[in-house]
Amino acid sequence: MVKLTINHKSFEVEDGITIMEACEQANMPVPSLCYLKDLNEIGACRVCVVEVIGMERLVTACNNPVWNGMEILTNSPKVREARKTNVDLILSQHDCFCPTCIRNGNCKLQKIAFSLGIHQAGYQRDITTTPWPKDIPLIRDSGKCIKCMRCIQICDKVQSLHIWDVAKTGSRTTVSVSENRNILEAPCSFCGQCVTHCPTGALSARDDKEQLFAYDAPIADPDKVVVVSIAPAVRTAWAEESGLPREAATPGKLVAALRQMGFQYVFDTNYAADLTIMEEGSEFLERLSHKEDFDYPLFTSCCPGWVRFLKSQYPELTTCLSTAKSPQQMQGTIIKTYFAKVAGIQPENIYHVSIMPCMAKKAEADIPTINDSGAGKDVDLVLTTRELIRQCRSMNIDFSSLEEEEFDSPLGTGTGAGVIFGATGGVMEAALRSCYYLVTGKNADADAFKEIRGMDGWRESSIDINNTTIKTAVVNGLGNARKLIEALLKGEVQYDFVEVMACPGGCVGGGGQPIHLDEEETEDRREYLYSLDQNAPLRFSHENPEIQKTYEDFLEKPLSHLAHELLHTDHTAWTVPGTKKIKPE
Ligand code: SF4
Ligand code: SF4
Ligand code: SF4
Ligand code: FES
Known part of the structure; x- marks a missing residue:
C-alpha cells in the first residue's frame, strides 16, 4: 500500500495504481479525454494533468503511478489554468x-x-x-x-x-x-x-433516418406499406437515455413507440433468429454427420462484421461460414415472400426497415447478392439503435406514457433462444438447444448449455449429444477471432462449431448502440437479455409456433429447396476491399 495526500487529505491506496485511479477512489475525480483503460494510456490530451508538490512540471494522471508520500493537487489554480489552455488549444x-x-x-x-x-x-x-x-x-x-x-x-x-x-x-x-x-x-x-x-x-x-422520415420518403407514401423489425439487442438499450429503467422499457413499449412513428407492421427479428437456428443448426448437424470431410469448423455467419473480417483476412476460409443468412436478412426475405403472401400485399409495395444494434448491418443489406425475394432489396433500410433514439426524440415520443402493445403476427413471436442472439455465446447456446432436440427427439433442460455463457473473449466447451462430442468455441472481438483462426491454422486447436461476434460482448456492445462516454453498459445489457430468456414462455427455437407454421405452410422443412433459395447465401459471391491474397497451398 502507498500513503499519499490528495488535495491535502490523507489516503492509503494500492501500490502500482495510477494517479487517476487513486483520485477516483478518493472521490476527487480528474477529467480525462484521450484515456481508455488498458488501451489508450499515451497521455495525448493532457486534460488530466495534476500538480505534484515538489515537481516543477504538471503530470498526467492517467498514465503515471502513485508513489509513497506523493502530495497531489487536482484542482489548484495552476492545474485549472493548464487544463483550460490544453482544451482551448484542442478547440x-x-x-x-x-x-x-x-x-x-x-x-x-x-x-x-x-x-x-x-x-x-x-x-x-x-x-x-x-x-x-x-x-x-x-x-x-x-x-x-x-x-x-x-x-x-x-x-x-x-x-x-x-x-x-x-x-x-x-x-x-x-x-x-x-x-x-x-x-x-x-x-x-x-x-x-x-x-x-x-x-x-x-x-x-451514417445517419439514414431521412431516407425514411423525410416528407417525401416512404413513411409518407400512401402506396407503401412500411414495416419494421427489431433486433434482439435493441430492446435492451433503446431506452437508456430516456430515464426509464431497463426493466420498465419493455419490448411492448418499443412496439408502441414504433407504431406512433408511423410503422404499419412491427415485427420481431427474434422470429428470424429462431429461423436462423433451424437452418444453421440443421446445416451443422448435416456437416457433423461426415465431419471427417472438413478440416475446419463451421463458423456462424450472423455477424456481418465478422463475415467481412474473415473474407478479407482469411479468404481461404470463407467456405467455412454457414451459408445461412443472418436473422436480419432472413427476416427481410420472409417479409417480402411469405408475409406478403399471407397479408395479400404486393412485395414491391413493402418497405422494410431493420433496427439493429449494428453498423455493419447497413453494409450487409447492401450486398448485391443477398436479395432473394425478387422485390428489390430484402431489407430496404437499416437504422441503428442510436438513430431510433434520435428519431424518437425528434418526434417527441414520451417513453414514460407508452402503453405496451403486441408485435404483429406472423413474424412477431420469438423464443428466449432468439433473444440471446444479442449476447456473445447466445447463438451457440440457442443452436445447441435445438440441435439436441433434432438429434434426440427430446428437449434438454433449457439451461443445459449455460457453460457457454460469459464475457471472456475466447471460450471453449465440449458438449455430448447422443454419445457424440461436439467441440465448440465462442469468441467475441475480432482480435480474439484472429487468435483463434491462427491457432486453428497451426493445428493447435480443433472445433466442430465456432461462434464469432465482432463486437466485444456481442451485439449488446454493438457499434450502433447508445454511447455513454466512458461507461460500458455491455454487461448490464447482456444480463437483461438472459433475464428475458429465463422468463420467456418458449425457450427453444424449434418450439416457436410461427416458425413451425412457416415451415408447414411455406418452406416445408429446414434446408428444403425453397429454404436454400431464400434463406441461404453464397459468401464467396462478393468481395471486401483490401482482401488479402490467398496463399498458394
Ligand atoms: S477520430 Fe475520434 S477517436 Fe479517432 S483520433 Fe479523432 S477524435 Fe480520437
Ligand atoms: S457483433 Fe457487432 S458487428 Fe456483429 S452483428 Fe453484432 S453489432 Fe453487428
Ligand atoms: S474499429 Fe472502426 S475502423 Fe476498425 S474495423 Fe471497426 S469500424 Fe472499421
Ligand atoms: S486523459 Fe488524455 S492525457 Fe490523460
Whole structure:
C-alpha cells in the first residue's frame, strides 16, 4: 500500500495504481479525454494533468503511478489554468459547430470545455477537413478529430485490423486511414467500435433516418406499406437515455413507440433468429454427420462484421461460414415472400426497415447478392439503435406514457433462444438447444448449455449429444477471432462449431448502440437479455409456433429447396476491399 495526500487529505491506496485511479477512489475525480483503460494510456490530451508538490512540471494522471508520500493537487489554480489552455488549444483545431453535430450533448470535449468554463475561444481557429465518402456506414469528419488516438488503439488492439494510423508530425499530426489508403480500399469490418469509443463527433455511423422520415420518403407514401423489425439487442438499450429503467422499457413499449412513428407492421427479428437456428443448426448437424470431410469448423455467419473480417483476412476460409443468412436478412426475405403472401400485399409495395444494434448491418443489406425475394432489396433500410433514439426524440415520443402493445403476427413471436442472439455465446447456446432436440427427439433442460455463457473473449466447451462430442468455441472481438483462426491454422486447436461476434460482448456492445462516454453498459445489457430468456414462455427455437407454421405452410422443412433459395447465401459471391491474397497451398 502507498500513503499519499490528495488535495491535502490523507489516503492509503494500492501500490502500482495510477494517479487517476487513486483520485477516483478518493472521490476527487480528474477529467480525462484521450484515456481508455488498458488501451489508450499515451497521455495525448493532457486534460488530466495534476500538480505534484515538489515537481516543477504538471503530470498526467492517467498514465503515471502513485508513489509513497506523493502530495497531489487536482484542482489548484495552476492545474485549472493548464487544463483550460490544453482544451482551448484542442478547440482551436476542432470544428465547434455543436448544434448540428451528431454527438451534441454526448461529447466528451463539449462536456469538458463547458465544465472548465471555456465560453470563448482563446486561440485562432485552424481547422483542416478532408473529403470522406458518404455512402459507406462509417463516416469521418476530420474537422472534429482531436487526435486522441482512441480509434487507432481500438482498431489495432481489440479488432486487430489497423485501419487507422497517425499521419504527419508536429502541429500537423493527424489521424487518417493507415498506409495512405482511401477508406474504400481498406478492409474495415464496419464493426463501429471506433465510433463508440470516439469521444467526439469525428466518427459516426451514417445517419439514414431521412431516407425514411423525410416528407417525401416512404413513411409518407400512401402506396407503401412500411414495416419494421427489431433486433434482439435493441430492446435492451433503446431506452437508456430516456430515464426509464431497463426493466420498465419493455419490448411492448418499443412496439408502441414504433407504431406512433408511423410503422404499419412491427415485427420481431427474434422470429428470424429462431429461423436462423433451424437452418444453421440443421446445416451443422448435416456437416457433423461426415465431419471427417472438413478440416475446419463451421463458423456462424450472423455477424456481418465478422463475415467481412474473415473474407478479407482469411479468404481461404470463407467456405467455412454457414451459408445461412443472418436473422436480419432472413427476416427481410420472409417479409417480402411469405408475409406478403399471407397479408395479400404486393412485395414491391413493402418497405422494410431493420433496427439493429449494428453498423455493419447497413453494409450487409447492401450486398448485391443477398436479395432473394425478387422485390428489390430484402431489407430496404437499416437504422441503428442510436438513430431510433434520435428519431424518437425528434418526434417527441414520451417513453414514460407508452402503453405496451403486441408485435404483429406472423413474424412477431420469438423464443428466449432468439433473444440471446444479442449476447456473445447466445447463438451457440440457442443452436445447441435445438440441435439436441433434432438429434434426440427430446428437449434438454433449457439451461443445459449455460457453460457457454460469459464475457471472456475466447471460450471453449465440449458438449455430448447422443454419445457424440461436439467441440465448440465462442469468441467475441475480432482480435480474439484472429487468435483463434491462427491457432486453428497451426493445428493447435480443433472445433466442430465456432461462434464469432465482432463486437466485444456481442451485439449488446454493438457499434450502433447508445454511447455513454466512458461507461460500458455491455454487461448490464447482456444480463437483461438472459433475464428475458429465463422468463420467456418458449425457450427453444424449434418450439416457436410461427416458425413451425412457416415451415408447414411455406418452406416445408429446414434446408428444403425453397429454404436454400431464400434463406441461404453464397459468401464467396462478393468481395471486401483490401482482401488479402490467398496463399498458394
Ligand atoms: S477520430 Fe475520434 S477517436 Fe479517432 S483520433 Fe479523432 S477524435 Fe480520437
Ligand atoms: S469500424 Fe471497426 S474495423 Fe472499421 S475502423 Fe472502426 S474499429 Fe476498425
Ligand atoms: S457483433 Fe453484432 S453489432 Fe457487432 S458487428 Fe456483429 S452483428 Fe453487428
Ligand atoms: S486523459 Fe490523460 S492525457 Fe488524455
